[in-house]
Amino acid sequence: MNEKAKAKSMANAQIQLNAGRRSFLKNSVLVGGAAAIGAISATPASASGEDVILQKQDWRTDLGDGVGTRPYGTPSSHEAHVIRRNVEWLTADPVSSVSFTPLHELDGIITPNGVCFERHHGGIAEIDPAAHRLMIHGLVDTPLVFTLEDLKRFPRENRVHFLECAANSGMEWRGAQLNGVQFTHGMIHNVMYTGVKLRDVLNEAGIKPTAKWLLVEGGDASAMTRSIPMEKALDDCLIAFKMNGEALRPEQGYPMRLVVPGWEGNMWIKWLRRIEVGDMPWQQREETSKYTDLMPDGRARRFTWQMDVKSVITSPSPQAPVLHGKGRLVISGLAWSGAGKVSRVDVSIDGGRNWQPARIDGPSFTRSVHRFYLDIDWNGEPLYLQSRAIDEENNVQPTKDALRAVRGVNSIYHNNGIQTWYVAKDGVTENVEVS
Numbered sequence: 001m002n003e004k005a006k007a008k009s010m011a012n013a014q015i016q017l018n019a020g021r022r023s024f025l026k027n028s029v030l031v032g033g034a035a036a037i038g039a040i041s042a043t044p045a046s047a048s049g050e051d052v053i054l055q056k057q058d059w060r061t062d063l064g065d066g067v068g069t070r071p072y073g074t075p076s077s078h079e080a081h082v083i084r085r086n087v088e089w090l091t092a093d094p095v096s097s098v099s100f101t102p103l104h105e106l107d108g109i110i111t112p113n114g115v116c117f118e119r120h121h122g123g124i125a126e127i128d129p130a131a132h133r134l135m136i137h138g139l140v141d142t143p144l145v146f147t148l149e150d151l152k153r154f155p156r157e158n159r160v161h162f163l164e165c166a167a168n169s170g171m172e173w174r175g176a177q178l179n180g181v182q183f184t185h186g187m188i189h190n191v192m193y194t195g196v197k198l199r200d201v202l203n204e205a206g207i208k209p210t211a212k213w214l215l216v217e218g219g220d221a222s223a224m225t226r227s228i229p230m231e232k233a234l235d236d237c238l239i240a241f242k243m244n245g246e247a248l249r250p251e252q253g254y255p256m257r258l259v260v261p262g263w264e265g266n267m268w269i270k271w272l273r274r275i276e277v278g279d280m281p282w283q284q285r286e287e288t289s290k291y292t293d294l295m296p297d298g299r300a301r302r303f304t305w306q307m308d309v310k311s312v313i314t315s316p317s318p319q320a321p322v323l324h325g326k327g328r329l330v331i332s333g334l335a336w337s338g339a340g341k342v343s344r345v346d347v348s349i350d351g352g353r354n355w356q357p358a359r360i361d362g363p364s365f366t367r368s369v370h371r372f373y374l375d376i377d378w379n380g381e382p383l384y385l386q387s388r389a390i391d392e393e394n395n396v397q398p399t400k401d402a403l404r405a406v407r408g409v410n411s412i413y414h415n416n417g418i419q420t421w422y423v424a425k426d427g428v429t430e431n432v433e434v435s
């Protein structure tokens, strides 16, 4: 391993979870837009002192494995640090817990299946598809029971959507807490689903005119249920059986899950086994079946299904420090909105005093993440990096303080505040707040 690779794997090994730490750097060392941006100086990344090109490595002399030795491919062993991680103190038991997507290691817009964050309330159900059924009943003309093969005979659609848990960034309401984008923002993944329209399946059963709501239930040990309003069900929901081209992973609901584009992750019922059509939300019967946003006065927001416009810089970030010194620096991140497409992302390198438009690159799909870049010539002075997304409905991502002014700090849900990363002169990057 060369020096850079070593430094990088060390940075990965030393994930600091600054539990309980409050790194409020109020007005402290703001750099007032000092870091110069302009024409990128033509400094090649590292043109001197690298003799690696002259070395004779094993892989250049020894024959490699032949085809067929890896019937289902996995990433290079040098990428072994690119994994989901969990935060042990967060939940009492791993069967009702969450793991986080390693956002700082990914690029583009698609989350590879093996590192999609997971959130289970009763562990991973390992379902034999031949023994799995989906039942539709309640206010329908004909109750139906489908096999997976039955479902696959409806017309299919392919769509790329993000799934964000409503609790994503939930630990950051009171201040900068977790030192890594994986932990502050990693309860999101973005996948191309193949599935059938929920509308087609409901129409097959025939919905009664009084039907207004669906109760959807998972086939896992938690038998998780959620209420979905009929308008959403008939609009853009899918019953998906493929993710990124292959069968859903068990962690993501194999053999079938609900896709509820732009809405809270908890409504995307995995291991889907039952849809009951009704005339009122099931929350009115059992108050436990939804997430609740607690307001400062102790009241709760009621239905907050749609995920707000949000963005975050994934690199540099605490787990992805700047290792190369000043000069060319690629700032990159993700932006998304439950309302539709992201139309613009601004980036600030001085804690929100000055903003400039970032470059969105790659496909722009509705209710999907967008990848953005800002390429700068870093003068080596400290940076306070922020990103701010604006969606096609002109919703603007708020600062954390603006959000707190309205919602207080009692909630753990729907925190879409602007994130700040502090990049020190040596490239070490930390989760901080500025105001």
Ligand SMILES: Nc1nc2c(c(=O)[nH]1)N[C@H]1C(S)=C(S)[C@@H](COP(=O)(O)O)O[C@H]1N2
Binding pocket: 116, 117, 118, 119, 120, 121, 122, 163, 164, 165, 166, 189, 217, 218, 219, 220, 222, 223, 224, 251, 252, 253, 264, 265, 266, 267, 268, 269, 270, 271
């Ligand atoms: N059956 C079932 N569906 C479920 C859950 C669950 O525990 N059981 N968790 C929900 C929650 S809270 C979230 S955020 C998403 C997470 O989806 P993922 O595990 O694919 O990331 O699944 C939702 N669907």
Ligand SMILES: [Mo]
Binding pocket: 119, 164, 165, 166, 167, 265, 266
């Ligand atoms: Mo969730």
